[in-house]
């Protein structure tokens with residue numbers, strides 16, 4: 001395990017402190033970092049939320065949530081007694097400056113600490129909260145603001161939010177989160193590409209046939225059905241997580257891990273994505289929506305049942321064939337797919353290398369399949385390289401694909417920290433490399449808006465798929481047509 005150094009003393013204000021993200025991700029992440037000694041004794045976590053609540057009641061909620069969310073019995077009574085001392089609650093309504101008194105009082109006299117405002121709220125509140133911080137004199141030189149995704153629902157709204165927050169905070173104080181960038185395995189993609197000289201000569205059109213990126217979930221939309229219905233998979237997953245994976249996979253080598261070196265390379269990929277015209281949308285995109293089915297032996301309802309029978313054309317599944325128009329990737333299709341209520345939670349990038357140019361093996365006996373590099377993101381994180389080998393025996397020359405398998409869990413034998421643990425520490429250290437810059441978010445929206453507009457113009461249909469499968473038929477057809485298929489262990 002890399003050496004852990006405590007971060008400077010801080011005040012972290014979580015707007016939306018009673019919400020799902022705070023309870024499910026942020027507080028458990030902070031608890032783990034605290035257990036590992038990364039948080040100084042006098043650092044504080046201040047939950048800000050609209051409702052009136054005593055600190056005692058808030059602590060009871062946090063305790064109940066930690067007991068439930070922390071995996072593998074990591075809740076420790078003695079440590080909780082220490083952790084809870086740093087948690088405070090301040091009733092704050094973003095839109096009413098008269099309600100900011102409690103928070104202002106808590107922060108008074110602490111201007112020398114690192115101060116982070118984490119906006120775990122709806123994006124419609126981002127501007128008002130930034131403004132409230134400013135008008136109440138709460139922004140110091142060491143202040144930072146963290147914006148949860150989604151930053152907007154299209155380019156226009158993203159710009160509005162960025163402008164509103166930008167009136168109060170400088171760009172280098174703004175941290176736009178995409179939690180995929182905090183995942184250990186996603187960072188391992190950088191290690192794989194740039195910590196090994198082996199792959200670089202192969203990382204291009206001359207060696208790669210195509211790339212598949214799958215982010216599949218077996219869960220449905222849960223309690224977020226109304227919200228999800230207004231965004232769909234393209235905005236919820238593709239605009240951010242999948243495009244970030246594409247960027248890290250496809251970018252040119254940055255000169256260092258410096259925040260701008262990496263982000264400058266990522267944005268070049270976003271700008272090289274081929275815009276999706278109406279014809280492209282018909283040919284190269286698939287939308288799906290789950291119907292009732294069965295997952296791990298249990299019957300699960302369809303999306304429309306969850307919407308209580310309301311009509312909806314929102315996609316819970318997307319598959320895309322994407323082209324990157326530059327020298328490295330021209331002609332190499334990137335097939336992306338993501339969806340809810342699929343067969344399993346399973347995310348990976350599969351690189352299929354080109355066929356051998358000529359086979360020397362006898363027609364009847366050989367079966368040379370192309371090499372595959374699987375970068376497994378979750379679960380069972382690791383890297384797998386499939387190579388052809390000869391089956392043992394004197395009879396003939398039968399070939400079989402065999403795998404060189406690296407399982408990170410077995411190799412490193414440590415708990416994988418949640419992405420938020422890493423990202424929160426990066427904010428507190430003042431390192432924005434793993435966060436999205438304004439131009440990145442906006443370039444991503446610009447490309448996604450093109451797809452959504454083409455869908456609207458062509459009235460692109462939403463295919464139904466049975467929950468517990470790998471998505472609609474159109475998703476397989478997308479690859480079949482190119483003589484390819486999704487690599488998945490059915």
Ligand code: BG6
Pocket residue numbers: 149217236237
């Ligand atoms: C979120 C999406 O950003 O990512 C959710 O809003 C999705 O819909 C989640 O379930 C997936 O994250 P992870 O870390 O479980 O892959």
